[in-house]
Structures are given as structure tokens and as C-alpha cells.
Amino acid sequence: MRLSIVLPTYNERANIEPLLAQLLPLQQHVSLEILVVDDDSADGTAELVRQLAQHHSCLRLIRRVGRSGLASAIKEGLLDATGDLALVMDSDGQHEPAAVLRAVQTLQQGELDLVVGSRFHADAEIHGLSGRREQGSTWANAASRFSLPRTYGQLTDLMSGFFALRLEPLLPLIRAVDVNGFKFLYELLAVSRGRLRVAEVPLTFQPRTSGSSKLDLAVFWDFLISLLHSLSFRLLPRRAISFALVGTSGVAVQLLATQLLMASGYLGFEQALPLAVVAAASSNYLINNALTFRFQRLRGLGLLRGLLKFLLVASLPVLANVGLASAYYSFVARDTFWAQLAGIFVVFVWNYAASSRFVWNTP
Numbered sequence: 001m002r003l004s005i006v007l008p009t010y011n012e013r014a015n016i017e018p019l020l021a022q023l024l025p026l027q028q029h030v031s032l033e034i035l036v037v038d039d040d041s042a043d044g045t046a047e048l049v050r051q052l053a054q055h056h057s058c059l060r061l062i063r064r065v066g067r068s069g070l071a072s073a074i075k076e077g078l079l080d081a082t083g084d085l086a087l088v089m090d091s092d093g094q095h096e097p098a099a100v101l102r103a104v105q106t107l108q109q110g111e112l113d114l115v116v117g118s119r120f121h122a123d124a125e126i127h128g129l130s131g132r133r134e135q136g137s138t139w140a141n142a143a144s145r146f147s148l149p150r151t152y153g154q155l156t157d158l159m160s161g162f163f164a165l166r167l168e169p170l171l172p173l174i175r176a177v178d179v180n181g182f183k184f185l186y187e188l189l190a191v192s193r194g195r196l197r198v199a200e201v202p203l204t205f206q207p208r209t210s211g212s213s214k215l216d217l218a219v220f221w222d223f224l225i226s227l228l229h230s231l232s233f234r235l236l237p238r239r240a241i242s243f244a245l246v247g248t249s250g251v252a253v254q255l256l257a258t259q260l261l262m263a264s265g266y267l268g269f270e271q272a273l274p275l276a277v278v279a280a281a282s283s284n285y286l287i288n289n290a291l292t293f294r295f296q297r298l299r300g301l302g303l304l305r306g307l308l309k310f311l312l313v314a315s316l317p318v319l320a321n322v323g324l325a326s327a328y329y330s331f332v333a334r335d336t337f338w339a340q341l342a343g344i345f346v347v348f349v350w351n352y353a354a355s356s357r358f359v360w361n362t363p
Helices: 013-028 045-054 071-081 099-109 131-146 166-174 186-191 216-230 239-263 270-289 301-313 314-331 334-358
Strands: 002-009 030-038 060-063 083-090 114-118 163-166 198-202
Touching: 002 013, 002 071, 013 030, 013 045, 030 071, 045 060, 045 314, 071 083, 071 166, 071 186, 083 099, 083 270, 083 334, 099 114, 099 163, 099 198, 163 166, 166 186, 166 301, 186 216, 216 239, 239 270, 239 301, 239 334, 270 301, 270 314, 270 334, 301 314, 301 334
Parallel strands: 002 030, 002 083, 030 060, 114 198
Antiparallel strands: 083 163, 114 163
16 A cells, blocks of 8 residues: 655755655655655755655655745645545654654555554653643543544544555545644544544654744634634634624723723723724724734735725724624613624624725725
8 A cells, every 4th residue: 555644844854854764664654755845944844855855756755935834834745645544744844754664554454444543642752742742632632532523532633643544545534634733633622523433643743853833822822712713513614703802802902091091181982992893994994904813814015905994994884883882882881891792793703704805905
């Protein structure tokens, strides 16, 4: 059987050559294809892989320009793979190449659909994870296990980036994976609805020898959105959930700004409210640009133009927000909190749909 190994990379020049040196000898055991899916690295990763591919016919480079993200790189690699079996692993050297054959053999002998390399298997060893990161992964696994079908309850590492699968029968599920998700494996298990036959093999998780981890606030945000997306039975769009959470922070900004402006003694509620609404809209724009639409993130002058577009798109619902809140305050109840919430509720759907299309050019 032919094995395709998918290696997503971004600025991994120092790590990719030693990793390939350990993977290429696998040709002695299997018909091998290695796909390096590079997100247009600035450190010369793609150039190095291209040079190596001239000497190794099993090595292929997929260089992505204008698109990025770990989950989408994995999805693209799997869809381009030509093997009967496929295996995904990190390119930073933390996943041991020795586990490749172990995972493939387990996949074949057990008549399974998917085999996960686990850092938390009873026989696994962790050398490349700090105590804080290990504890965070443990909590993330517990939360993920709660949100996934119970048939996957025996899996100990739902956050793993190392897994092997039978390619042909899983292609429909791979196509259905949301590439904006937190982890490709988690998203694959979520869309499978518990139908996959799965097992685990232990990993010896190595320290990173070069470069830095890609874990940041945006990754944590993606994890939170993935959980809420699964718990909502995947009925709500991921970006709508993210937009709504950011909007919640905007509610806090608007309420606080209103109180601070009124506390100055120079402005009443009707005068303070428009300024507070603009402050909240600007806050929402900046956070959405950093998190919700980070793969289409605007920078430099584009960031300023985007803000102006966002405020323009939001101008009609801003007027509705101010008008409805003022009317509620004047005619229903002189309660600034509920008056503002009434206005905020009216504008959410418009802001999400219109700004997605006209600010970040995302349908």
C-alpha cells in the first residue's frame, strides 16, 4: 500500500531537513510520498524543500500563497495525496518519525479508519512540553471529550497533530472539515459524528530544537469557538459565533464608556450614547480583525480603511441602535442598561453579514 505523509510548514527551515532525513528511509518499507505544504515561509523553507525534491522523487512541495492556516494546510495536503493511507505530523521535530510505521501497522492490522498518536497514552513519554502547556492540553482534551461523540471517549489526545487514516473512505469527511477550526483532528472527529473506528499509539514527544511554537491567543480563541460550534450541533457558522463573542465585549465597552462620559457631568445619556456606540464599534472592529478574520487580517493603511468601511457599514444600525435605545429610555423605562441592550440586539445580524462581505471580503 502507498503511504502519503503530509507535513504542514511555516518557517521550519531548520527543522524540516533533519525530519526528512529520518522519513526518507521509510521507502525501504513502504511506497512513500511526502508532501510538504508550506504557507509561503519567509525563512526559505520552501526553497530548501524544492532543492531536496530534485534528489528525491517521493518528495513534493505545495507552496501556498495568499492562504494560510494549519488546518487548511493539512486539508489541502490530504486532498492532494495519492496514497492509500495518509499520515499527518508536525514539522518541528517534536513528533518522532519512529512512530510512523507503528501507526500505519496499527491502522492496517486493526481494520481501523483512524489511528491517533497520543502524548497522553499510558506508554507515551513527554519531553518537549512544559508543565503549563501539558496542563493546558489536559484541560483542552477534557473539554473536547465533552463536546465530541461518546464513541471517541477512549481517546486520550484529541489535540494531537499526529494521526494516520485510510484516505479514500475518509475523503468526504476531509472535504467537510472546517479549515477555520482549532485542530484538524478535532474537526474531523466532530464531522464524523462518531462513525469512525479509531485507536491510539503512544508517542515520545520531543523538545523543539529550533524555532518557536505557533501557540498564541488566536489559537486559544479558535479552541473556544470550536467547542461552542460543536455544542451548538454545528448549526451556527463559526464566524458568527466568534463575531457574537466579540460583540459581547463591545457591549461591555459601550456600557462602560456611557457611564464614564455621563460621570463627567457634561453629557447626558442621549449625548453620551453616540460616542459610546462608536467606541464599542471601533473596539469590535479591532478585535474581529485580530481574531475572527485573522486569516484576512488588515494591516497598515488597510486597517484604517477597514475601520472607516466598518463604521460606514455599521452607520445605519448605529442610528437604529441609538434611536431604539433612546426611545426605550424615553418611553418604556429610564433604565440605561436595558435601553442599550435593546439597541445592540437589533444591529448584530446586519453588522456580521455586511462587515464580513464588505470589510473583510468574506462571504
